[in-house]
Amino acid sequence: MEDKKAREILEHYKYEQNQLIHILQDIQTEYRYLPRETLSFVSRELKIPLSRVYSVGNFYNAFSLKPKGRHLISVCLGTACHVRGGKRISEEIERVLNVKSGGTTPDQEYTLETVNCVGACALGPVIVVDGKYHGQMTSAKAKKLLSAMKDSGGNGKNGKNKKS
Ligand code: FES
Incomplete structure (x- = not known):
């Protein structure tokens, strides 16, 4: 699924795989959590295995895989x-x-x-x-x-x- 905001973030970081943490930080700021569909989108676009995207998302406390309040x-x-x-x-x-x-x-x-x-x-x-x-x-x-x-x-x- 196309994700316009995630697309803009990826473009900002020129689709560089080594920018994954910054990309996830920006997605977290945008959505206040890391939506599952967005992580799949990032995985496809960066050609990084979804398991690796999740492992980064799980590793840092600053990231949340559950929606957060305003x-x-x-x-x-x-x-x-x-x-x-x-x-x-x-x-x-x-x-x-x-x-x-x-x-x-x-x-x-x-x-x-x-x-x-x-x-x-x-x-x-x-x-x-x-x-x-x-x-x-x-x-x-x-x-x-x-x-x-x-x-x-x-x-x-x-x-x-x-x-x-
Ligand atoms: S215990 Fe250090 S700020 Fe609360």
């Missing part, structure tokens, strides 16, 4: 965040969004995941929303943040930017 919420459960209540925060978010960690809400708005240390332990507990770090998190603050996101359809702009 907003990605990552709750840190690394040691520093865990001991400061990270688990309670993740449970609160699960409750508010009615989705289990690792899952996506049925409206495809939110994907919730837990991660191990995002490198900002001093700010813990930390959650990362669409790439923005929110430190000294509490269940109440998480609830407020989600409610602000739902109200604005935004991405929690009030949080701190990337760790410094």
